[in-house]
Amino acid sequence: MLSRIFASTTLCALPVFLMMLVPELPAGEGPPAGVSRPNVVVLLADDAGWGDYPTSGNCGVSLPHITSIAQQGVSLEHFYVCPLCSPTRAEFLTGRYHPRTGVTGVSTGRERLNLDERTIADAFHAAGYVTGAFGKWHNGSQWPYHPRARGFDRYFGHTAGHWGEYFNAPLENDHGEIVRRPGYIVDVCTDEAIRFIAENRSRPFFCFIPFTTPHSPWAVPEEDWKRFRNKPITQRSTLPDEEDVDVTRCVLAMMENQDANVGRVLAELEKWQLTDKTIVVYFSDNGPNSWRWNGGMKGRKGSIDEGGVRSVCYLRWPGVLPAGRTVTPIAAVIDLLPTLTSLAGIQPVGEKPLDGVDLSPLLKAPDTPWPDRLIFSSWGGKVSVRSQTHRLDHDGNLFDMQSDPGQLTPVNDQAPEVTARLKKAVEEWSAATLPQPQPTNSGQRAGKGVPDSRPIPVGYPEFPVTILPARDGEPRGTIKRSSSAPNCSYFVNWTSLDDKMVWRVDVKTSGRYAASIDYTCPVADAGATIELSLGENRLTGKVEPGWDPPLYTNQDTLPRPPAESQMKEFRTLNLGEIQLEAGQGPLVLRALHIPGQSVMDVRRITLVLIQ
Numbered sequence: 001m002l003s004r005i006f007a008s009t010t011l012c013a014l015p016v017f018l019m020m021l022v023p024e025l026p027a028g029e030g031p032p033a034g035v036s037r038p039n040v041v042v043l044l045a046d047d048a049g050w051g052d053y054p055t056s057g058n059c060g061v062s063l064p065h066i067t068s069i070a071q072q073g074v075s076l077e078h079f080y081v082c083p084l085c086s087p088t089r090a091e092f093l094t095g096r097y098h099p100r101t102g103v104t105g106v107s108t109g110r111e112r113l114n115l116d117e118r119t120i121a122d123a124f125h126a127a128g129y130v131t132g133a134f135g136k137w138h139n140g141s142q143w144p145y146h147p148r149a150r151g152f153d154r155y156f157g158h159t160a161g162h163w164g165e166y167f168n169a170p171l172e173n174d175h176g177e178i179v180r181r182p183g184y185i186v187d188v189c190t191d192e193a194i195r196f197i198a199e200n201r202s203r204p205f206f207c208f209i210p211f212t213t214p215h216s217p218w219a220v221p222e223e224d225w226k227r228f229r230n231k232p233i234t235q236r237s238t239l240p241d242e243e244d245v246d247v248t249r250c251v252l253a254m255m256e257n258q259d260a261n262v263g264r265v266l267a268e269l270e271k272w273q274l275t276d277k278t279i280v281v282y283f284s285d286n287g288p289n290s291w292r293w294n295g296g297m298k299g300r301k302g303s304i305d306e307g308g309v310r311s312v313c314y315l316r317w318p319g320v321l322p323a324g325r326t327v328t329p330i331a332a333v334i335d336l337l338p339t340l341t342s343l344a345g346i347q348p349v350g351e352k353p354l355d356g357v358d359l360s361p362l363l364k365a366p367d368t369p370w371p372d373r374l375i376f377s378s379w380g381g382k383v384s385v386r387s388q389t390h391r392l393d394h395d396g397n398l399f400d401m402q403s404d405p406g407q408l409t410p411v412n413d414q415a416p417e418v419t420a421r422l423k424k425a426v427e428e429w430s431a432a433t434l435p436q437p438q439p440t441n442s443g444q445r446a447g448k449g450v451p452d453s454r455p456i457p458v459g460y461p462e463f464p465v466t467i468l469p470a471r472d473g474e475p476r477g478t479i480k481r482s483s484s485a486p487n488c489s490y491f492v493n494w495t496s497l498d499d500k501m502v503w504r505v506d507v508k509t510s511g512r513y514a515a516s517i518d519y520t521c522p523v524a525d526a527g528a529t530i531e532l533s534l535g536e537n538r539l540t541g542k543v544e545p546g547w548d549p550p551l552y553t554n555q556d557t558l559p560r561p562p563a564e565s566q567m568k569e570f571r572t573l574n575l576g577e578i579q580l581e582a583g584q585g586p587l588v589l590r591a592l593h594i595p596g597q598s599v600m601d602v603r604r605i606t607l608v609l610i611q
């Protein structure tokens with residue numbers, strides 16, 4: 001099944017005028033006559049690059065179960081996602097380019113999918129499917145940004161981007177409660193997905209399994225690591241001096257763990273004789289998260305060059321989609337919503353126009369004539385565009401991707417008409433799609449680590465728990481985050497009466513709320529008096545007892561990236577009840593009396609509407 005590193009294509013460049021037309025695509029038809037509505041299982045890797053797969057030519061990793069999806073189904077040879085996690089997920093969920101959906105970052109609330117967007121889960125739910133998501137969400141945590149408000153009947157996992165604990169991790173259940181399950185995070189979340197499949201085996205289900213790995217921290221079960229600890233890495237990054245081969249080893253070990261979990265899901269389908277009744281999709285959410293072999297392509301995670309946005313994508317539906325075939329026309333994550341709904345014979349929901357197209361005719365017959373199209377990649381205001389034959393990068397350099405897949409030599413001079421056409425297309429797309437930079441409430445321009453202007457919703461009776469992690473708060477005074485990457489950070493260095501932490505909230509329901517804080521505090525510093533307030537309403541309490549557990553430094557296979565802090569066991573301090581009035585305002589936590597050197601470290605505040 002190994003394909004060439006860069007499969008050549010026999011497609012010729014279509015005439016320029018044709019590429020500017022809106023493609024008129026063959027319509028999908030739903031399931032064939034006599035075939036009932038299929039289940040759908042979507043498997044999503046986090047930070048696996050195109051080059052991390054045997055089907056791409058990687059000889060250093062064994063992924064028999066993932067590979068079997070390609071062997072028994074259709075592979076999209078040129079499939080594009082976004083350069084980072086949250087935008088790809090937004091595009092998968094909506095079928096729309098992420099700048100339209102409110103996603104402008106990966107943390108501090110900027111990863112949230114606008115509430116007026118409807119998702120692929122909304123569509124399947126509306127069609128009578130039971131829907132579940134199990135793993136990393138990364139498109140908003142608080143209701144109604146929460147996955148269970150976005151079309152999923154069931155959810156288990158972590159709603160934030162990166163998660164700091166991979167063993168016995170604290171994870172969120174259906175009701176917004178945080179529970180610890182023993183085991184490795186991918187194994188645990190897959191257990192939940194398998195349970196969901198078994199419970200719903202007699203009715204149509206849509207099961208989204210966004211794996212947490214091979215995203216950092218570099219923590220993998222010992223049984224997987226022992227196969228890689230001393231393994232030679234023979235295929236290297238295009239920038240070999242930048243590659244940490246131990247990280248490569250850990251990533252590939254994580255991939256083999258993930259493969260075993262994919263195998264467990266496929267076995268569960270087979271166990272209930274659902275293999276032929278289920279569409280299985282597998283892809284990753286961005287380019288590789290370290291410099292490692294990626295087929296010679298330029299760029300990695302974070303880049304909108306080919307290597308940052310190209311992913312494998314396999315779709316299997318035995319008996320309906322051909323086995324072992326490859327689709328060569330370019331395609332993208334925005335296509336999955338129209339494609340999967342079409343294959344299932346259901347309708348998308350919502351009024352907003354989709355950017356993606358229905359690929360089902362191509363999947364059923366990969367030789368189907370297909371009009372050329374353009375696929376745009378963007379992040380941070382930079383835009384790159386891919387045609388079937390070329391990529392125009394964000395600096396305006398044009399590359400012939402068939403003869404120069406590594407983007408080594410610009411061909412602007414040899415192909416001025418293509419350059420001009422793609423530049424014009426980028427201008428038009430940017431004007432129509434990219435939002436203007438928005439100032440935040442604090443007067444700062446939106447940027448890395450700066451919260452966006454949408455307040456955090458609190459107090460929906462249908463989901464009374466609101467978790468306010470440090471990630472979504474703003475440290476003031478001497479308070480700092482435990483790490484520069486906010487996603488799994490906590491607030492530290494709270495030493496002054498002038499310090500405070502602020503969450504900009506929008507309270508939906510006036511009423512009484514139970515407030516608690518997950519904290520640690522040196523025993524000698526216990527006893528500080530703190531105050532939680534919103535407007536005129538306030539609640540005071542004491543930080544006690546002291547609780548100062550060690551950091552979990554024994555979980556990691558390799559040292560974690562410096563932007564990610566070590567975690568620890570936080571204790572819940574029940575503060576009591578506070579009255580909150582409906583409306584927007586800053587929820588402020590500050591200290592009134594500090595008897596020791598510090599107040600406490602804060603992981604999160606939890607508010608529960610009392611009904």
Ligand SMILES: [Ca+2]
Pocket residue numbers: 045046047084085215285286
């Ligand atoms: Ca990712």
